[in-house]
Amino acid sequence: RGDVLSTAASPPEVADQFEATVVWMDDEAMLPGRPYLLKIGTRTVGASITEPKYKVNVNTLEHLAAKRLELNEIGVCNLSLDAAIAFDAYAENRDLGGFILIDRISNRTVAAGMLHFALRRSQNIHWQALDIDRAARAAQMGHGGKVVWLTGLSGAGKSTIANLVEKKLYAEGRHTYLLDGDNVRHGLNKDLGFTDEDRVENIRRVAEVAKLMADAGLIVLVSFISPFRAERRMARELMPEGDFIEVHIDTSLAEAERRDVKGLYAKARSGQLKNFTGIDSPYEAPENPEIRIDTQAMTPAQAAEAITTWLEAHP
CATH class of the missing domain: 2.40.30.10 (Translation factors)
Known part of the structure; x- marks a missing residue:
């Protein structure tokens, strides 16, 4: 057919x-x-x-x-x-x-x-055959590449938790890299704004970079709001089965607004910041993530421990 x-x-x-x-x-x-x-x-x-x-x-x-x-x-x-x-x-x-x-x-x-x-x-444009493949790199690294994708509202705690997870993996001798939403917008995605179109392109680029890093044998931690299910699904489908781990850093909008560490919710509510996720742009929560972290019930350290424990149980 x-x-x-x-x-x-x-x-x-x-x-x-x-x-x-x-x-x-x-x-x-x-x-x-x-x-x-x-x-x-x-x-x-x-x-x-x-x-x-x-x-x-x-x-x-x-x-x-x-x-x-x-x-x-x-x-x-x-x-x-x-x-x-x-x-x-x-x-x-x-x-x-x-x-x-x-x-x-x-x-x-x-x-x-x-x-x-x-x-x-x-x-x-054609695919070039290469002699060193994903399996060879994994063997040299001592572990396979994975993408651990942390998604959630602004202020949910994604970056803090991702940083703690990377520190724990690094201490264990794992080869890692952390792609943070704000940091990537200083370089690779500095030309993008926050319209729905730009958010889609933001995630497309990061997903492709994460795929290449995982192919090199790294455990890639991706800390992005990534509000749309379609783009998170696209990122998952770039990876081999089992090598994409979606982590929902879950907190209520009311709690995220209460924290408002960067003052972004206040700006969005006053009309100074347009297309802000949760206020005038939607957040589509994961339906079946591999890991769900309730940051209103767990500390960042407990959340990081839960994620690394899951990774150890699913090599």
């Missing part, structure tokens, strides 16, 4: 990056970089959409600048797939050129689209 038979004289093209017209059909806006499923013919693959090149005014056909697509809007975007597919341009073959996009969590059809052409870079 998903394969394509063709004549030898006229085979379809094969690629994993495209320009396409997208018709958005969901009440929830399209967010660039968010992972979706793309179904084309009988093939289903993972897909993400870049920021629209433009959206089309359906009355005048004028091309308008856009950061996202809302319900019933039409735009031209680039698509990136996680696997190459056989295709034809929609103008030549509707069966191999038309597609739908599906929300990975709700399974809703969120968009329909038409492929225009493959991007040239999809034909010019």
